[in-house]
Amino acid sequence: MHETSIFITGDGARVAYRYDGDPGLPTLVLSNSIGTTLRMWDAQIPALARRFRVLRYDTRGHGSSSVPPGAYSLDRLGRDVLELLDGLGIVRAHFLGLSLGGIIGQWLGVHAPERIDRLxxxxxxxYLGPAPQWDERIAATLRAGDMEETASTFLGNWFPPAMLQAGGATVDKFRDMLLRTDKHGLAGAFAAVRDTDLRRTIALIPNPTLVIAGRDDTVTAASHGERIAATIPGARLLVLPAVHLSNVELPEAFEASVLEFLLAA
Incomplete structure (x- = not known):
């Protein structure tokens, strides 16, 4: 696996990124969820890097990327991706984002569709409003002495109870990611979600789009995915019998559906 590299954005933030796969292959960008790093995609790399040059990065406020103070905007998170593509000389790429990464993907489809092949x-x-609930979460996150309670809550929202009770290396890996997340980065990303409402504008997305929803997802309900797929012209919808991290819970079905969509003629 290649080492992580660092890119500096226009506003001086450090964005950590990593490449896997042959440089001659088409680029596929992976964007992570809140509370995780680019390592949330580790299990997908063997399958995806056979067909694509996979570019994954730590969203600002997470992992090895820097943690600027204050609220982040979705506009800034989207521009981080565009500046990274510019810096690496990538004109167009496929884009796969989960949770917050999917919100960033929607922004890119609205504001920079010429840079994206398939989404x-x-x-x-x-939309995950109303705003007051996010203000409360931001305040609670910043008040907390550590990430223990946040990690416990996130894991309960991410995985089915049986998987959590069984424990093991996968759950431990995601718990460790959460515990290492800077609370200011988490709060900054929460603010970006709080201020996002793309319900009408995603109708403008012209890119071929696959929407994957989790049947048992309590964070971004399957009905939210259904609405996205109904709004983006020609979008396809796949509902998997999963909770929130469908790539982790059902990796083979997830990878097969993504590859089938990205490789379609």
């Missing part, structure tokens, strides 16, 4: 929006939503 995969997984376990995500166009």
């Amino acid at each position: 995969v929006l997984s376990n995500t939503s166009a």
